[in-house]
Amino acid sequence: MSEAEQIRVVIVDDHPMVREIIALACNERASLQVVGQAGDGWEALEKCELLHPDVVVLDLGLPGLSGFDVLLRLREQFPSTRVLIVSGRDDRAAVFESVRLGADGYLEKTGSVDEIAAAVEAVGQGTKVFSVDHRRSVHVELGDLIRRSREAASLAARLTRREREILDLLAWGLSTRLMASRLGVSERTAEAHTRSLYRKLGVRSGVQAVHRAAEMKLVKLVGSGQVGRLNR
Amino acid sequence: MSTRESLREAPTGEEPGRLLKIAIADYPAIMRAGIASLLSAQPDMEILAAGATADECLESLRALRRRTGVLLLVGLGIPGERGSLWLIRAVRDQFPSVPILACGANSDDLTVSQALFTGADGFVSKDVEPAVFVDSVRRAAGGEVVLAGVPDSWVGRIADNVERTVSTEPVLTQREVEVLAVAAEGLTARQIGHRLGVRERTVTTHLGRIYRKLGASGRIAALATASEFGVLALARHR
Numbered sequence: 001m002s003e004a005e006q007i008r009v010v011i012v013d014d015h016p017m018v019r020e021i022i023a024l025a026c027n028e029r030a031s032l033q034v035v036g037q038a039g040d041g042w043e044a045l046e047k048c049e050l051l052h053p054d055v056v057v058l059d060l061g062l063p064g065l066s067g068f069d070v071l072l073r074l075r076e077q078f079p080s081t082r083v084l085i086v087s088g089r090d091d092r093a094a095v096f097e098s099v100r101l102g103a104d105g106y107l108e109k110t111g112s113v114d115e116i117a118a119a120v121e122a123v124g125q126g127t128k129v130f131s132v133d134h135r136r137s138v139h140v141e142l143g144d145l146i147r148r149s150r151e152a153a154s155l156a157a158r159l160t161r162r163e164r165e166i167l168d169l170l171a172w173g174l175s176t177r178l179m180a181s182r183l184g185v186s187e188r189t190a191e192a193h194t195r196s197l198y199r200k201l202g203v204r205s206g207v208q209a210v211h212r213a214a215e216m217k218l219v220k221l222v223g224s225g226q227v228g229r230l231n232r
Numbered sequence: 233m234s235t236r237e238s239l240r241e242a243p244t245g246e247e248p249g250r251l252l253k254i255a256i257a258d259y260p261a262i263m264r265a266g267i268a269s270l271l272s273a274q275p276d277m278e279i280l281a282a283g284a285t286a287d288e289c290l291e292s293l294r295a296l297r298r299r300t301g302v303l304l305l306v307g308l309g310i311p312g313e314r315g316s317l318w319l320i321r322a323v324r325d326q327f328p329s330v331p332i333l334a335c336g337a338n339s340d341d342l343t344v345s346q347a348l349f350t351g352a353d354g355f356v357s358k359d360v361e362p363a364v365f366v367d368s369v370r371r372a373a374g375g376e377v378v379l380a381g382v383p384d385s386w387v388g389r390i391a392d393n394v395e396r397t398v399s400t401e402p403v404l405t406q407r408e409v410e411v412l413a414v415a416a417e418g419l420t421a422r423q424i425g426h427r428l429g430v431r432e433r434t435v436t437t438h439l440g441r442i443y444r445k446l447g448a449s450g451r452i453a454a455l456a457t458a459s460e461f462g463v464l465a466l467a468r469h470r
Contacts, residue, residue, distance in 0.1 A: 100388040128384050136376070138387055139354075143377030146348050149394045153349075156398065157405055217398050 006033040007124030010053040012044040012070065013037075013086070014062055018109075022057060022086070025113040031121050041065025048078055055124045057116070058103075060087040060094060068097055075102045084123045086116055095134045096141035105129030152216035155200065163197040166190065170197075170206045171219045250301050252373050256282040257289035257319055258307030263337070263358070267305065270362055271369065286310060286319035293323065299330055303373045306352070308336035308343055317350050324351025333372040335365075341386050345393035357381025404445060404458075411438040416455055 009026055011034060013019045019037045026032040036051045038044040041062045048056060056074060060067030071083055084105040085098045098106050105123045107116055119129045130138070159167070162183070169179045180190035194206075203209045213219045254271055256279065258264040264282050272279045280302065281292035289304070296302065304323055310316040320332055334352040336343065337359070344355045353375075356368040360381035368380045379386070404412065414424045421435040428435070439451070448454035 096387075099384060100391050102385065102388060130384070139377040139379055142379065142387060142391060143353070145391055146377075146394050149349060149398045150351075152398045217395050 005031075007031055007055055007121065008033055008035045008051065008053045009055045009057060009120055009124075010034075010036045010038065010044070010047050010051060011057045012039075012041075012047075012062065012067075013057075013059040014039050018059075021113055022116055025117040026057075026120055029117055029121060032117065032124070041067070041070045044070050045073055045077075048074060048081060052078070053081060055120050056081055056083050057086050057120060058083055060085060060089055060098070068101060071098065071101045071103060082123050082126075084116075084119055084129065092137035092141050095130075095137045099130070099138045106131075106134050148216065152218060155216065156218055158200060159197070160193075162193045163200065166193045166197050167209065167213055167219060170194075171210045171213070252277045252370070253280040253302045254278070254305055254369065255280045255289055255292055255302065256305045256307075257284075257286060257310060257316075258282075258305070258335075259284060259309045259311065260307075263307065267335075267365075271305075271366065274366055277366075277369070284310075286314045286316070286322070289319060290322055290326075293327055293330065299327055301373075302330050303369065304330055304332045305369065306332060306334055308334055308339050308347055317346060320347055320351045331372050331375065333369060333378060341382075341389040342393055344382070344386070345390045345397070348390065349394050349397050354378030355380070355382065404442060408438055408442050408445070411435060412442055412454065412458055415439065415451055 009032055011019045011022050011026075013022070016039065019039075023034040023037065026034050035053055036047040038047045041064050044056070044058070044062075045065070047053075058067050058070060058074075062070065065073075067085065067087070071085070074081055074083055082104040083102070084107065085103045086107045086109060087094060087098075088109045090108050090110075095106050105119055105128060107119055107129065122129050165183060166179060169182060174182065176187055176190050176194065179194075180187040183190060185193075198204060198209055201209050201212045203212050210219060254277055256264055256268055256271075258267065261284065264284065268279045268282045271277045280296075281289065283289045283292065289306070293299065293302070293304070306316055306319055306323075308316045310319065316334070320334065323330060323332055332352045332354075334344070334347040334355045335358055336355070337357075339347075339355070339357070347355060354368070354372045354377050356365055356372075356378060357380065358365075360368070364380055368378045372378045379390075410428065411424060414427050419427065421439065422432045425432040425435045439454075442448075443450065443454050446454045446457045448457055
């Protein structure tokens with residue numbers, strides 16, 4: 001097989017030993033050529049910029065930039081590069097997030113190295129590599145996300161305009177006194193709205209309220225200190 | 233909207249030997265007949281009803297004495313105000329334990345996302361092999377979230393769409409939905425007030441708030457937006 005036809009592979013893992021083992025297994029296959037390795041997220045992006053691999057073998061638990069962050073950036077910057085996740089994580093959330101962000105395959109590190117090499121080859125040829133269990137996990141997680149979203153929408157519909165305003169102001173970190181003056185109501189009234197908001201969200205403090213609302217995507221936390229509700 | 237039901241928590245688990253009863257609502261008659269004959273050929277399934285309209289389907293579900301082991305298969309192409317989404321929402325609202333599997337021929341990810349958000353438990357494309365279609369029906373009946381015959385990339389898109397819906401869907405309170413549902417009959421504010429037992433002034437306040445929330449200039453525009461989102465389903469059948 002000529003070099004031009006080979007699938008070019010970059011391996012990303014923070015353990016040099018793991019990288020080396022995967023690289024050896026890949027290079028044993030005539031169809032694969034490992035062109036680079038990276039030990040953290042930023043290095044992974046640099047290598048991809050430089051080498052334009054066909055397939056990136058990506059660990060999720062990386063120091064610095066996480067595997068998910070790398071995956072997201074790879075999808076944006078190098079959409080034709082395929083990504084095979086090889087992770088120590090076997091939880092549904094990790095599989096779901098990988099698929100959501102556009103991974104082409106998911107393997108657990110408990111598999112054999114030859115399995116990994118075979119998967120790299122398959123992914124390089126355009127096949128998606130997800131086990132039946134992984135696909136099921138993804139669907140269960142998607143179902144949970146949909147259920148949470150329905151609950152959030154139903155809660156959002158129950159909040160009054162004042163409660164929504166209070167939520168926004170809480171997210172900005174305003175005190176009750178400042179909220180009251182901003183809304184043009186008495187402190188007592190602002191307190192009453194706040195209590196009723198807490199009750200509906202099932203929380204006991206402002207921080208919890210904002211946290212819960214952010215979880216439900218009722219407020220969006222953007223960068224540091226910048227807060228704005230999406231619902232308007 | 234507070235009654236909007238969640239995806240069923242736990243698999244219902246078919247009892248062995250029990251027939252899975254399927255109600256089909258789909259628009260093109262040929263498609264409906266095809267699906268019905270495919271499913272009724274399965275030893276563990278029987279067709280309960282096959283209708284072209286949402287109302288027919290709702291009637292057949294309502295007529296049942298027991299609704300265990302019943303699944304609703306709804307095509308996403310049923311047109312009109314009482315279309316597919318309306319049906320999904322109505323069934324989710326009135327028969328929370330009935331699994332709903334949406335299906336479609338050329339549905340885009342946005343349509344599928346809306347169906348799932350509105351209350352469907354899964355989606356199967358009509359392009360899949362018959363065996364996959366049948367398997368999807370069985371799995372949906374068993375409480376699984378099914379997504380068959382769509383590209384893997386749809387998982388991300390559907391998740392994004394659904395989360396976006398939460399933040400952008402015009403949110404009406406239960407009362408506002410009721411007011412809008414009555415307004416849809418073309419009554420005046422006074423007549424609406426009479427029907428709901430509130431003052432005319434209260435009705436106009438509600439309507440004003442509804443228009444603002446929906447970004448609509450008036451009643452017709454508000455109804456158009458509301459029916460697009462399927463929000464009128466709730467009140468109609470109370």
